[in-house]
Amino acid sequence: MFTIGVLASGKGSNLEAIIKHIQGGFLNVKIGVVISDNPDAHALEIAKSSGIPAIYIEPGKYRTFLENTQEEKYIECLKKYEVEFVCLAGFMRVIKKNFFAEYTNRIINIHPSLLPSFPGLEAWKQALDYGVKFTGCTVHFVEEDIDTGPIILQAVVNVLNDDTPEILHQRIQEKEHIIYPIAIKLISENRVRRKGRRVIIDED
């Protein structure tokens, strides 16, 4: 079965959505392992309670990326659990060269805005502060530059008059929980092709 690995640093609601879609039969994939750089990540609890190997691996001394020796441990762990494809779900560190060499074109991420608008942190807040009327979320391939990889799927969320950052983020997350599983399904069925910067989804 198509085996994915999930990297998560936080509350794990996207991981939870993926698990639900597996349990409900929508996704015919297996989560081989969930790895976190944060020992207290709720994502690890979610994985454990679903019987998925949940592993904390120290990130090393840097705040925004994995130290090389530690990154090797992440890769070894993914390989140990026979992970074919890596899904970042709120993983707060930048992925580097070795990772890309091992999982070329096989790493995706979910970002809480309509990229290329509002890359980086707290994208929902950036959108609200800027005053856009629509924002949303994006599933994209991960490349070395942050939040710039080819776009697989996007969903739009209206910005409402009385939105706060929290409320807007919540509505964006509701859409994330729909499109991330769909993107994983399309990939697992080999229906996603890259054509330069464009991503072509093959119809049923």
Ligand code: GRF
């Ligand atoms: C999501 O908003 C995702 O777009 C961003 O990090 C957040 C992770 O949320 N990359 P969760 O941990 O899956 O709830």
